[in-house]
Amino acid sequence: MKIIVQKFGGTSVADVSRMKSAAKRAIDVHTSGSKVIVVVSARGRMTDELLELAYEINDNPSTRELDMLLSTGEQMSSALMAMAIHSLGYPAVSFVGRQVGITTDSFHTKARIVDINADRIIEELSKNKIVVVAGYQGVDKNDNITTLGRGGSDTSAVALAALLKADICDIYTDVDGIYTADPRIVPKARKRNKISYDEILELASMGAQVVHVRAVEFAKKYNVPIQVRSSFNNDKGTLICKEVSEMENIVVSGATITKNEAKITIIGVPDKPGQAAKIFQELAKENINVDMIIQNISAHGLADVTFTVLKDDLPLALDTTERIKREIKAKEIVADDKIAKLSVVGIGMRTHCGIAEKMFCALSDEKINIQMISTSEIKISCVIEENQAEKALNAVHSAFELNKEE
Amino acid sequence: MKIIVQKFGGTSVADVSRMKSAAKRAIDVHTSGSKVIVVVSARGRMTDELLELAYEINDNPSTRELDMLLSTGEQMSSALMAMAIHSLGYPAVSFVGRQVGITTDSFHTKARIVDINADRIIEELSKNKIVVVAGYQGVDKNDNITTLGRGGSDTSAVALAALLKADICDIYTDVDGIYTADPRIVPKARKRNKISYDEILELASMGAQVVHVRAVEFAKKYNVPIQVRSSFNNDKGTLICKEVSEMENIVVSGATITKNEAKITIIGVPDKPGQAAKIFQELAKENINVDMIIQNISAHGLADVTFTVLKDDLPLALDTTERIKREIKAKEIVADDKIAKLSVVGIGMRTHCGIAEKMFCALSDEKINIQMISTSEIKISCVIEENQAEKALNAVHSAFELNKEE
Numbered sequence: 178m179k180i181i182v183q184k185f186g187g188t189s190v191a192d193v194s195r196m197k198s199a200a201k202r203a204i205d206v207h208t209s210g211s212k213v214i215v216v217v218s219a220r221g222r223m224t225d226e227l228l229e230l231a232y233e234i235n236d237n238p239s240t241r242e243l244d245m246l247l248s249t250g251e252q253m254s255s256a257l258m259a260m261a262i263h264s265l266g267y268p269a270v271s272f273v274g275r276q277v278g279i280t281t282d283s284f285h286t287k288a289r290i291v292d293i294n295a296d297r298i299i300e301e302l303s304k305n306k307i308v309v310v311a312g313y314q315g316v317d318k319n320d321n322i323t324t325l326g327r328g329g330s331d332t333s334a335v336a337l338a339a340l341l342k343a344d345i346c347d348i349y350t351d352v353d354g355i356y357t358a359d360p361r362i363v364p365k366a367r368k369r370n371k372i373s374y375d376e377i378l379e380l381a382s383m384g385a386q387v388v389h390v391r392a393v394e395f396a397k398k399y400n401v402p403i404q405v406r407s408s409f410n411n412d413k414g415t416l417i418c419k420e421v422s423e424m425e426n427i428v429v430s431g432a433t434i435t436k437n438e439a440k441i442t443i444i445g446v447p448d449k450p451g452q453a454a455k456i457f458q459e460l461a462k463e464n465i466n467v468d469m470i471i472q473n474i475s476a477h478g479l480a481d482v483t484f485t486v487l488k489d490d491l492p493l494a495l496d497t498t499e500r501i502k503r504e505i506k507a508k509e510i511v512a513d514d515k516i517a518k519l520s521v522v523g524i525g526m527r528t529h530c531g532i533a534e535k536m537f538c539a540l541s542d543e544k545i546n547i548q549m550i551s552t553s554e555i556k557i558s559c560v561i562e563e564n565q566a567e568k569a570l571n572a573v574h575s576a577f578e579l580n581k582e583e
Numbered sequence: 584m585k586i587i588v589q590k591f592g593g594t595s596v597a598d599v600s601r602m603k604s605a606a607k608r609a610i611d612v613h614t615s616g617s618k619v620i621v622v623v624s625a626r627g628r629m630t631d632e633l634l635e636l637a638y639e640i641n642d643n644p645s646t647r648e649l650d651m652l653l654s655t656g657e658q659m660s661s662a663l664m665a666m667a668i669h670s671l672g673y674p675a676v677s678f679v680g681r682q683v684g685i686t687t688d689s690f691h692t693k694a695r696i697v698d699i700n701a702d703r704i705i706e707e708l709s710k711n712k713i714v715v716v717a718g719y720q721g722v723d724k725n726d727n728i729t730t731l732g733r734g735g736s737d738t739s740a741v742a743l744a745a746l747l748k749a750d751i752c753d754i755y756t757d758v759d760g761i762y763t764a765d766p767r768i769v770p771k772a773r774k775r776n777k778i779s780y781d782e783i784l785e786l787a788s789m790g791a792q793v794v795h796v797r798a799v800e801f802a803k804k805y806n807v808p809i810q811v812r813s814s815f816n817n818d819k820g821t822l823i824c825k826e827v828s829e830m831e832n833i834v835v836s837g838a839t840i841t842k843n844e845a846k847i848t849i850i851g852v853p854d855k856p857g858q859a860a861k862i863f864q865e866l867a868k869e870n871i872n873v874d875m876i877i878q879n880i881s882a883h884g885l886a887d888v889t890f891t892v893l894k895d896d897l898p899l900a901l902d903t904t905e906r907i908k909r910e911i912k913a914k915e916i917v918a919d920d921k922i923a924k925l926s927v928v929g930i931g932m933r934t935h936c937g938i939a940e941k942m943f944c945a946l947s948d949e950k951i952n953i954q955m956i957s958t959s960e961i962k963i964s965c966v967i968e969e970n971q972a973e974k975a976l977n978a979v980h981s982a983f984e985l986n987k988e989e
Contacts, residue, residue: 193603193636193639193640196640197640213864227659230599230663231662231663231666233599234599234603234663234667235666235669235670236600236668236670237664237666238666238669239665239669241676242662242663242665242666242669242677243662245658245661245662245665245677245679246658246659246662246663246666248658249655249658249659252651252652252654252658253652253655255632255650255651256637256648256649256651256652256653257636257637257640259645259648259651260640260641260645260648260652261640261641261642261649262635263641263644263645264640264641264642270647271648271651273651273728276726297726320682320703322679323680
């Protein structure tokens with residue numbers, strides 16, 4: 178017997194009619210003879226509204242209490258979804274994370290699942306019920322309610338799919354799959370039929386947040402096939418699965434731009450061992466996440482160190498860097514928050530040459546200057562001027578012929 | 584060391600500023616050296632809004648799923664209250680009913696508490712924290728979330744107070760105590776300083792729903808003193824406690840009118856054993872709650888049976904009565920939903936004579952006709968015409984000099 182996990186995001190359960198169409202999808206699978214587990218997010222803007230309320234009361238709310246508060250959004254959705262399924266004449270039962278044995282560590286607001294005991298789900302499935310589970314949450318070993326961070330419902334769904342050895346984890350959302358680029362920017366962007374876990378991880382970490390990163394990591398680890406699809410139509414979505422040899426033929430599977438980073442350059446760092454370590458140790462202490470790092474040796478034994486941080490972290494990063502500057506006797510600090518990061522991702526890069534050159538040429542043809550470059554096995558990223566981002570994305574999309582059929 | 588339970592109703596936590604003033608009350612007690620347990624209801628209209636949503640999705644929602652849904656309202660309030668206490672610089676931790684070991688039976692939406700394991704509360708109190716508990720809820724032995732019915736947060740508060748042997752259970756609400764009559768109807772109504780459990784039970788069952796009936800029953804059983812007081816000022820409220828001899832001097836402690844009942848008379852019931860039983864058995868089968876019952880023998884071995892039911896139940900009660908009428912060969916059915924029930928309550932009635940006469944005279948002086956009379960040990964109720972209700976309440980309030988000091 179097939180087991181299917183369906184996850185419905187906030188927009189897919191935002192109101193009564195959408196909740197009923199989500200219920201119908203679960204029922205369709207149920208009546209076809211498969212077992213269905215439905216994982217739901219909080220409705221629409223619920224989580225944001227609760228957060229606003231929390232910050233109105235306390236400008237630095239306890240993360241434990243935030244979890245207590247935010248977990249109610251998914252609990253509501255799960256109860257309402259069970260009621261919606263009942264209203265269409267089918268059996269269903271809802272559970273919060275804890276009730277289906279989702280145990281996490283104690284890092285409130287970003288907890289990780291450490292164990293799931295699916296006995297109760299299996300019991301209810303065996304009674305032929307549709308099981309509805311509140312996503313995004315669990316409980317730690319001291320019985321405190323925890324949440325898994327933004328997008329955590331994806332992780333709940335994939336974790337349950339892994340444990341129950343589900344045939345597929347369908348993630349219903351407001352887009353109909355993963356695109357070669359953001360279609361709002363690149364009109365010729367095309368929906369991919371299939372993409373590998375590694376590619377989606379690189380894309381997701383760059384802001385193409387259709388599926389939560391941690392969920393994909395989980396899916397990759399346990400080899401759970403995920404289908405990202407629209408809750409507004411019945412089209413096939415994009416299958417996220419393990420790498421198969423045919424994928425290697427596709428050199429670049431997607432391109433993205435992100436504008437949430439800023440660049441800091443420390444000019445004139447004495448070029449001796451341990452200086453870079455000092456800079457990034459101090460930034461790490463302040464919990465500032467550093468993305469790209471470049472170091473060039475300049476004249477007279479002095480180096481320039483450039484790195485990017487999230488724009489939100491820029492003020493704190495600048496304060497920290499000023500402090501380090503004095504300590505390590507660097508010369509100057511320059512910051513720029515008008516940058517964008519353009520990236521191309523593809524498993525095929527591992528076995529194909531000339532990808533970077535093709536990207537650089539495409540940018541050069543459009544007279545776009547590259548400020549920083551960073552590469553991984555399956556990704557090339559360039560930092561460029563912010564106001565050239567859209568033009569650059571289109572140029573690269575065309576250069577790699579991403580509009581053509583797979 | 585003193586232990587104090589404070590319960591804040593929906594209006595007392597409706598918005599951020601009210602939540603903060605509730606938090607301040609808890610902190611005042613905490614800083615005075617007492618242990619504080621705060622029990623909270625859902626904010627403002629939250630429960631009603633969730634109910635509306637549920638009925639929009641399913642016109643007959645599963646009670647299990649309703650509990651799953653409704654319990655989130657109190658959970659939110661508890662987290663927000665803990666945040667409010669934190670924001671004022673004091674330690675607090677919130678719990679849902681289950682986390683503080685509140686086990687109930689499985690009658691969803693009207694569950695009864697069967698056990699509480701207060702280990703976690705005691706542990707947190709010993710760490711000098713203010714413990715915030717989501718009222719109204721528990722969990723049954725199969726780990727399903729349950730709720731205790733409307734006003735159930737009062738019951739949660741009193742049950743915790745009983746278990747922890749609290750010195751007092753303060754119930755903060757939008758009125759400043761229990762009055763001798765509804766002050767909106769009787770301008771001379773006066774707040775009582777003290778009232779017995781039995782009196783409040785009689786008054787509560789007649790619509791003076793300041794404290795939930797079940798909470799008072801619980802308080803009576805475990806001798807928990809309750810103080811009903813306003814969350815908008817610091818005045819003393821009304822103490823609800825066990826009967827003390829001084830209370831006997833107060834013949835009547837309060838008077839109420841209710842307009843939520845209708846009257847049905849079955850005329851010409853053959854006067855033989857078992858006929859009344861048949862009528863009320865059938866009504867019970869339909870889950871119709873019958874309040875007052877009167878039977879008069881009329882001429883020719885025929886009796887008239889009159890009883891009252893909730894107005895909401897009137898259509899179903901009439902259908903049922905019509906069916907029984909044919910079966911028992913009664914003559915006619917007459918209904919009247921333009922009635923009011925006037926009641927006076929007082930422990931002193933047990934030891935004082937002439938109370939009923941005084942009430943009847945007061946009504947007679949105002950030319951108010953009494954349609955039905957029913958008495959208990961500490962209560963006298965009369966059914967009168969609805970449009971005379973207010974005049975009747977004022978007349979009785981004056982006759983018993985309820986405006987005078989205790």
